[in-house]
Amino acid sequence: MSVGVGQSVITELRMRLFTHLQAQSVAFHGEHASGTLASRASSDVEAVRELFENGIDRIITAAVSLIYVPCVLLVLDWRLGAAALAAMAPVCWTMHAFRRRSLDVYHRRSAAAGAAAGDMSETFAGIRTVRAFGREDINERRFARLNRRHRKENRQAELEMARYVTSSRLVANTAVAGLVLWGGYRVAPGTLELGTYAGFVLYREDVSFAYPGGHEVLRGFALDIPAGQTVALIGPSGGGKSTLAGLLARFHDPTRGRVLLDGVDLRSLATAELRHGVVMVPQEGFLFSGSVAENIAMARPDATPDEIRQAAEATGAHRFISALQDGYRTEVGDRGGRFSSGQRQLIALARVFLVNPSVIVLDEATAVIDIPSERAVLNAMRTVFRKRTALVIAHRLSTVHVADRVLVLADGRVIEDCAPADLGSGRGAADPCEPPRPGVAGPPAC
Template structure:
């Protein structure tokens, strides 16, 4: 889906910033006010030093020490007040920064997890992880520098220039004139660093995506001896990232060096003009000293602002990438006014009806289903068979409402799936796939995935009902055993039995099994089939399978071809008819006996 390869957008970044900052506007206003007071207090000491030099020192030379002591004490008090206010500001702004990071991570993760299956099937997981890790880290690095760097620089610059103009306009004019090249340099830096850091974020995204995919597919990598090829590709991606980082570093170094150069020129110009004006009797030495102190303090925050701008460029590029996750995608929307499933519908629970269903993947994809009309009776087991791409899995995904049909509707017990609350739908329809995914955590936690509030007795009863209690009890920690990544310590059959125990615990009306036994050996398959007879009892089930042993438990077989049902009947009826299903059976038998 090309729409997910979107170019970073400033509009997306700005929308994300508004979403994060608007709820915290009062706290940000308070932080701004605190920074303003801190910087106003910080402007006082150079004025007091100037007064001490021009008035306090001469009077002290005449034996009157009170003015000098007063100016000195006032300067110390102003410095202590400024330090206290800075401490308060850093504590307060640090809390805001951490809240912003928490909100950003939470919103991005929750949003991505709530996206439809189409999003996850077309958006590489490595790219999502890069958004939620390295791009969020770029924002964290900016916030770690603190809002202090931004506020102090801005307020210091404005305040210092105002005081300079008040003290001596000719001297202030020198500083203001040199702000012209500083402005030009800043504009160059903004444009150049934005491009540089966009390249950096894109490059690091490629590194993260490749790394995640390589480890997720480690079995295939080792089976086809792709270790060296993957390492070579990582070197190429990492080299691109290194070049991008070096380019960003050059931009930052050029800007920081330029700021230092302009600052030194300001000092030299002020010192030259100040000495000349002192010689003419137009300027006091204390005023010149204050000016030099202010210039030093002026270009220090500008340098801080350069560092902040550097971090902001990286964070801005990261926010553009994160903001791209929030671009609206076609979603399986939650109904505004959900309709509840009937508790005891006529004929029993679990009736599924397809009414004129059409479906295609994407706007330009091939039509997969064309006007499917289908009724699945409650409590019956139906097998879907057909060639690859015929539409079997699509029917299953529509039943689980992982997608919505392009036209027509799918009903469960008379209710359109689009009218059901998501929580009720997930409790009514469960799917077991070829790979029964287990999360890191205990066996009990994995069984209780659909019902986290289930008691240990209920979890054990669910395991016993599918014949899983025996092997679970034999594990080192029993139900508290950590299954590790994807249940790697368990066999395929054991993982499927745990998945079936999940189903028994949630007791859905409809169960979908998508090639649930295709990767198992015969003993594991036999154990799972024994469990299936208990799991399927009394509920509607749809099985997608090719193995004859799995199809044998079905009450009804639907042969799907080019998105339509071409044969429908019991396994025995279709075998006797000698049609497509019978031909498939002969082909399967030939393969298994060869």
């Protein structure tokens, strides 16, 4: 709906702007460069489109949260709730200060962009005259000056945004830290219930997700994974395992709720920042045309040969790569067909090790490999997971044992949360959490 409304609004806005500018006097057009007017009708209108298509839903969500969350917190504990509301004051002041400063900065940036666009438009419109009088060098110097001014104003605008993001997060996090400390101080003597305190510290929206045209796969789903923990997901097909992994890798966005990384909504992270912080390894390690070294360095093409080798050594891939006739320069062939599925997966894990992400998501990484290869991949997983947060969709029970924690998902909810040692045998079950098949001894895995 927001996209449809946005397109209708900007279509109408462009039409009104065109009609308005066409009705202005000749003197008006003499005072305003055509490039500046064109910039208004293009970049400024595009900013309005961006607001409608990507901003309105966030504004509505923020407005609802601004009303709903404080009310809940006030009901839980009026003193902490009042403190939370008071803590919003410096955040609001930071926003107001940014708005006041940014008006001038963004106006100058718009003017500089318009001047550069206008000069270019004017030069090419009168190119015959430019050539006739040999003004190419003069025009080039003038445009270079306008271009440098545009760069300067653009840089100032980006710096202003960076200052705002930094200062607002600092103020907000400081306020949260203060509330956490005060709440902890009140919990110790028993003047504040631990559950209420946890509500303040961990308050979030639960996640729901439905594929287009389908039913909800996840409904009211909530999960906290501490940094550095390896979590294995098991359960029947359709239980929500791959959906959860896709949300964490931001292949999809939740229908409701938020997915947070270190307290930051994934939707607010730049794509490059997200892809460096969260890396997903699919079920089958896909190799692209090129050499082995190029495939390992796919996400870091600037990596040195030593760094590529160290990544391969860490995951155990170096042993078979070094045995190849051309070593790391060996061409992998069509989709890596010259390598076994286990070898392809080791190369994929070497890729991850080289990128050095904070979070790793593995979608049944051992499901299509044989038992001997599985041991090598599991050893590589232990190396790659060290000091990182990992979410592993496990098809085989052997994969579960690399995890610190096991979650059993069914019908989009966690029905079991336990350590690997607490799982049952599950022998003979096609899926670890399915009931045993008729005639097969042993209880369900969980």
